[in-house]
Amino acid sequence: EAGVAQSPRYKIIEKRQSVAFWCNPISGHATLYWYQQILGQGPKLLIQFQNNGVVDDSQLPKDRFSAERLKGVDSTLKIQPAKLEDSAVYLCASSLSEGQGNTEAFFGQGTRLTVV
Amino acid sequence: AQKVTQAQTEISVVEKEDVTLDCVYETRDTTYYLFWYKQPPSGELVFLIRRNSFDEQNEISGRYSWNFQKSTSSFNFTITASQVVDSAVYFCALSEALRGTDKLIFGTGTRLQVFP
Numbered sequence: 397e398a399g400v401a402q403s404p405r406y407k408i409i410e411k412r413q414s415v416a417f418w419c420n421p422i423s424g425h426a427t428l429y430w431y432q433q434i435l436g437q438g439p440k441l442l443i444q445f446q447n448n449g450v451v452d453d454s455q456l457p458k459d460r461f462s463a464e465r466l467k468g469v470d471s472t473l474k475i476q477p478a479k480l481e482d483s484a485v486y487l488c489a490s491s492l493s494e495g496q497g498n499t500e501a502f503f504g505q506g507t508r509l510t511v512v
Numbered sequence: 513a514q515k516v517t518q519a520q521t522e523i524s525v526v527e528k529e530d531v532t533l534d535c536v537y538e539t540r541d542t543t544y545y546l547f548w549y550k551q552p553p554s555g556e557l558v559f560l561i562r563r564n565s566f567d568e569q570n571e572i573s574g575r576y577s578w579n580f581q582k583s584t585s586s587f588n589f590t591i592t593a594s595q596v597v598d599s600a601v602y603f604c605a606l607s608e609a610l611r612g613t614d615k616l617i618f619g620t621g622t623r624l625q626v627f628p
Binding site: 399400427436438439440441444451452485493498499500502506508 | 516545547549554555556557558559562564603605607613614615616618619620621
């Protein structure tokens with residue numbers, strides 16, 4: 397079974413530029429998550445989709461971050477404009493969750509973003 | 513507020529030593545789930561175990577064991593006879609079942625280095 401695929405693996409941009417990350421979840425997984433992991437910290441949830449609807453985006457900085465999951469499969473996360481503090485690893489995950497909190501998530505290898 | 517604390521930032525051991533990683537959590541909910549994930553250098557988070565708040569039985573899986581104590585709000589992880597391949601960052605996480613979301617609240621992680 398193929399895992400969660402993310403691209404690109406690495407990205408370096410200048411502040412105020414825009415960037416987009418792509419994620420393809422495990423086939424059949426209705427729930428998709430984007431987490432931000434700043435160096436030395438644990439991952440923090442940015443947004444959770446159930447199929448193509450948003451379940452939780454309370455920690456997404458909506459003035460600069462946006463995410464979409466068209467057709468309930470692939471997802472893209474965009475940052476525009478980027479700030480230095482956005483430097484982090486962006487992890488995509490998917491699960492068979494039905495919102496009960498008891499389902500393990502499967503993570504991709506992440507995209508390491510460096511904003512200079 | 514929900515919070516997970518992993519007080520040990522980094523632990524170094526020599527192969528074959530036993531090592532315990534500590535995790536303390538805070539939640540107001542009575543129904544919740546606790547997880548441990550492993551993050552090797554490749555970056556993806558690998559699921560290790562899930563426990564629900566009503567099951568305080570300790571669990572053993574090969575060289576891994578987990579001790580869940582609600583009285584002290586702790587969910588500690590022990591690796592017996594550590595191996596070099598166990599070197600990674602280990603995260604403890606909390607998920608609350610009643611909020612309709614699977615948001616994982618992670619601790620800051622413990623970096624384990626096992627030397628030959």
